[in-house]
Amino acid sequence: xxxxxxxxxxxxxxxxxxxxxxxxxxxxxxxxxxxxxxxxxxxxxxxxxxxxxxxxxxxxxxxxxxxxxxxxxxxxxxxxxxxxxxxxxxxxxxxxxxxxxxxxxxxxxxxxxxxxxxxxxxxxxxxxxxxxxxxxxxxxxxxxxxxxxxxxxxxxxxxxxxxxxxxxxxxxxxxxxxxxxxxxxxxxxxxxxxxxxxxxxxxxxxxxxxxxxxxxxxxxxxxxxxxxxxxxxxxxxxxxxxxxx
Amino acid sequence: xxxxxxxxxxxxxxxxxxxxxxxxxxxxxxxxxxxxxxxxxxxxxxxxxxxxxxxxxxxxxxxxxxxxxxxxxxxxxxxxxxxxxxxxxxxxxxxxxxxxxxxxxxxxxxxxxxxxxxxxxxxxxxxxxxxxxxxxxxxxxxxxxxxxxxxxxxxxxxxxxxxxxxxxxxxxxxxxxxxxxxxxxxxxxxxxxxxxxxxxxxxxxxxxxxxxxxxxxxxxxxxxxxxxxxxxxxxxxxxxxxxxxxxxxxxxxxxxxxxxxxxxxxxxxxxxxxxxxxxxxxxxxxxxxxxxxxxxxxxxxxxxxxxxxxxxxxxxxxxxxxxxxxxxxxxxxxxxxxxxxxxxxxxxxxxxxxxxxxxxxxxxxxxxxxxxxxxxxxxxxxxxxxxxxxxxxxxxxxxxxxxxxxxxxxxxxxxxxxxxxxxxxxxxxxxxxxxxxxxxxxxxxxxxxxxxxxxxxxxxxxxxxxxxxxxxxxxxxxxxxxxxxxxxxxxxxxxxxxxx
Numbered sequence: 167x168x169x170x171x172x173x174x175x176x177x178x179x180x181x182x183x184x185x186x187x188x189x190x191x192x193x194x195x196x197x198x199x200x201x202x203x204x205x206x207x208x209x210x211x212x213x214x215x216x217x218x219x220x221x222x223x224x225x226x227x228x229x230x231x232x233x234x235x236x237x238x239x240x241x242x243x244x245x246x247x248x249x250x251x252x253x254x255x256x257x258x259x260x261x262x263x264x265x266x267x268x269x270x271x272x273x274x275x276x277x278x279x280x281x282x283x284x285x286x287x288x289x290x291x292x293x294x295x296x297x298x299x300x301x302x303x304x305x306x307x308x309x310x311x312x313x314x315x316x317x318x319x320x321x322x323x324x325x326x327x328x329x330x331x332x333x334x335x336x337x338x339x340x341x342x343x344x345x346x347x348x349x350x351x352x353x354x355x356x357x358x359x360x361x362x363x364x365x366x367x368x369x370x371x372x373x374x375x376x377x378x379x380x381x382x383x384x385x386x387x388x389x390x391x392x393x394x395x396x397x398x399x400x401x402x403x404x405x406x407x408x409x410x411x
Numbered sequence: 412x413x414x415x416x417x418x419x420x421x422x423x424x425x426x427x428x429x430x431x432x433x434x435x436x437x438x439x440x441x442x443x444x445x446x447x448x449x450x451x452x453x454x455x456x457x458x459x460x461x462x463x464x465x466x467x468x469x470x471x472x473x474x475x476x477x478x479x480x481x482x483x484x485x486x487x488x489x490x491x492x493x494x495x496x497x498x499x500x501x502x503x504x505x506x507x508x509x510x511x512x513x514x515x516x517x518x519x520x521x522x523x524x525x526x527x528x529x530x531x532x533x534x535x536x537x538x539x540x541x542x543x544x545x546x547x548x549x550x551x552x553x554x555x556x557x558x559x560x561x562x563x564x565x566x567x568x569x570x571x572x573x574x575x576x577x578x579x580x581x582x583x584x585x586x587x588x589x590x591x592x593x594x595x596x597x598x599x600x601x602x603x604x605x606x607x608x609x610x611x612x613x614x615x616x617x618x619x620x621x622x623x624x625x626x627x628x629x630x631x632x633x634x635x636x637x638x639x640x641x642x643x644x645x646x647x648x649x650x651x652x653x654x655x656x657x658x659x660x661x662x663x664x665x666x667x668x669x670x671x672x673x674x675x676x677x678x679x680x681x682x683x684x685x686x687x688x689x690x691x692x693x694x695x696x697x698x699x700x701x702x703x704x705x706x707x708x709x710x711x712x713x714x715x716x717x718x719x720x721x722x723x724x725x726x727x728x729x730x731x732x733x734x735x736x737x738x739x740x741x742x743x744x745x746x747x748x749x750x751x752x753x754x755x756x757x758x759x760x761x762x763x764x765x766x767x768x769x770x771x772x773x774x775x776x777x778x779x780x781x782x783x784x785x786x787x788x789x790x791x792x793x794x795x796x797x798x799x800x801x802x803x804x805x806x807x808x809x810x811x812x813x814x815x816x817x818x819x820x821x822x823x824x825x826x827x828x829x830x831x832x833x834x835x836x837x838x839x840x841x842x843x844x845x846x847x848x849x850x851x852x853x854x855x856x857x858x859x860x861x862x863x864x865x866x867x868x869x870x871x872x873x874x875x876x877x878x879x880x881x882x883x884x885x886x887x888x889x890x891x892x893x894x895x896x897x898x899x900x901x902x903x904x905x906x907x908x909x910x911x
Contacts (some may be wrong), residue, residue, distance in 0.1 A: 220827050
């Protein structure tokens with residue numbers, strides 16, 4: 167199976183440790199993952215901000231980079247949701263039949279990390295060790311757009327040493343919302359503050375999620391509050407073993 | 412006569428929201444009310460094994476109505492006329508208001524009683540009638556609170572959701588006497604007492620009124636039956652006591668057959684109030700001699716609905732049955748309340764319906780609405796007729812951007828165009844990352860960006876921001892051959908996220 171990592175532009179630029187953890191985890195599970203360097207971004211920022219024509223070259227770059235792979239794995243529910251829901255809309259807008267065909271052929275092969283681990287590899291216990299008190303924010307796009315269900319939680323429950331704590335009002339949006347966080351900063355922060363409060367009240371030392379975009383927002387509030395709670399991507403916990411934890 | 416307030420002058424959403432967020436009383440009232448209804452709705456929808464099938468059926472029936480709008484409208488007109496009702500066609504708000512005013516004038520009345528109705532709110536009928544010298548008495552309890560308080564509605568179903576009971580008591584004590592029967596001086600804020608005061612105040616209006624104005628939740632095309640679903644019995648009073656009944660109804664409120672009500676009378680109360688069944692469901696088919704109003708008018712309102720119908724991606728909004736489930740679950744609405752949306756239709760459905768009905772590009776306020784959402788998708792999850800609100804929001808964002816193309820490009824347009832070029836190829840992104848990583852080495856040595864000037868302050872005023880990685884993932888991959896030659900990362904672990 168030819169597997170590509172779609173690291174996402176945010177992780178690539180801001181959170182390379184998440185990409186590194188994904189590579190480490192997949193290698194440990196026997197997957198020889200490749201990183202096509204032509205990749206950039208899913209184009210969601212453009213689509214969700216109303217700039218559909220500007221998203222066309224981005225989607226084109228996406229299909230060019232990943233065409234031919236059996237599986238494309240991304241440590242982001244939101245970017246995978248964009249590939250699944252929005253790429254066909256952008257391609258249709260381009261009027262380019264070749265692009266439409268390429269999107270249609272590629273999209274079924276794009277997986278969010280927890281989907282790939284459970285549905286494709288059939289792994290729930292990935293051999294991780296993480297002896298910490300952890301609570302999880304499920305993220306809106308993973309749950310409502312992708313429907314990953316309890317996959318991330320099942321992966322976390324199988325981690326040795328972990329104490330998984332329920333997050334109050336876990337299903338509520340954190341308020342990041344892409345450019346929403348800048349166009350409506352006051353509402354975004356009000357939503358994020360409630361999320362951060364729930365995280366603090368949970369008593370966890372670590373907040374985990376499958377999307378660094380949400381974590382950048384919630385984590386930015388937590389560190390400003392000197393809350394003493396770390397945020398970590400799911401891939402980083404699943405990559406942890408006794409040697410490094 | 413009470414002067415009804417309008418939404419004129421409400422600033423764009425981010426500005427209005429900022430003000431609302433600072434109102435702690437509003438935040439408390441909204442949190443309490445939305446969470447109460449949210450929990451009830453979740454409970455009563457979960458108990459129906461065929462809830463998802465009902466949602467699909469609701470969407471399908473409405474889609475059929477929209478696909479065959481012309482045919483159903485003609486059928487409805489025919490059935491209504493046969494049943495003795497007078498049918499009026501109104502292209503827009505002005506035409507609809509004039510029709511209602513003319514009927515009232517013909518009966519030489521200076522007041523009408525009103526059943527709660529979104530369509531008449533949309534066309535600002537109250538203001539038009541007041542200008543024509545006719546008093547309009549709202550009889551729904553929450554509408555009464557809004558009207559007596561010289562206030563604006565903030566919710567589709569519970570327009571006074573932003574008020575708590577002590578505020579209601581104050582409004583009743585201060586205002587009821589000016590509009591009719593005053594409240595007792597020793598009125599407490601017990602809900603039963605408040606309802607009692609409203610009942611006494613309204614009763615004299617019900618018994619006196621010659622003309623009533625209503626909307627309708629549904630219009631059955633094949634029988635000519637109108638349906639009003641309500642909780643307080645005020646609707647029943649207005650629909651049965653006066654001699655003349657005028658109903659202003661949006662054309663999308665049709666269902667093809669009586670049997671279709673089976674679906675909607677399950678979907679609506681469970682989604683709206685979280686009840687299995689609402690207390691009062693009134694249906695009337697034209698005129699019944701000797702029973703109820705002897706003159707029945709139905710004003711069929713377009714007011715840009717046919718324009719929305721022509722919008723392939725947006726027309727699903729016309730399925731809306733005004734249940735408010737999307738408002739009650741929305742994390743944005745819950746925190747800012749309804750007034751910030753500047754429209755009779757607030758919340759997620761308002762953020763799509765208002766721009767479509769009033770026209771994208773017509774004002775900064777309108778154009779701010781499709782962006783008043785984090786696109787979390789919970790509205791779509793609860794919508795009883797499966798309106799994909801996030802999808803329509805994104806569609807309208809594009810329409811807003813398109814309506815502003817051609818002028819001098821703003822900051823965002825320039826950024827988006829630049830980003831489009833940068834993200835069109837891996838090497839371009841790599842170049843950007845090298846520059847960003849270099850800036851981190853020089854400027855943000857501890858890996859965290861603190862407070863920044865505008866426009867970055869929109870993020871950094873309340874949130875820390877991690878600095879771009881010194882070494883991007885792609886640079887790491889190249890340097891270490893995908894981790895095979897890893898000699899450690901040159902990145903400082905990000906603050907707050909570093910492992911112990």
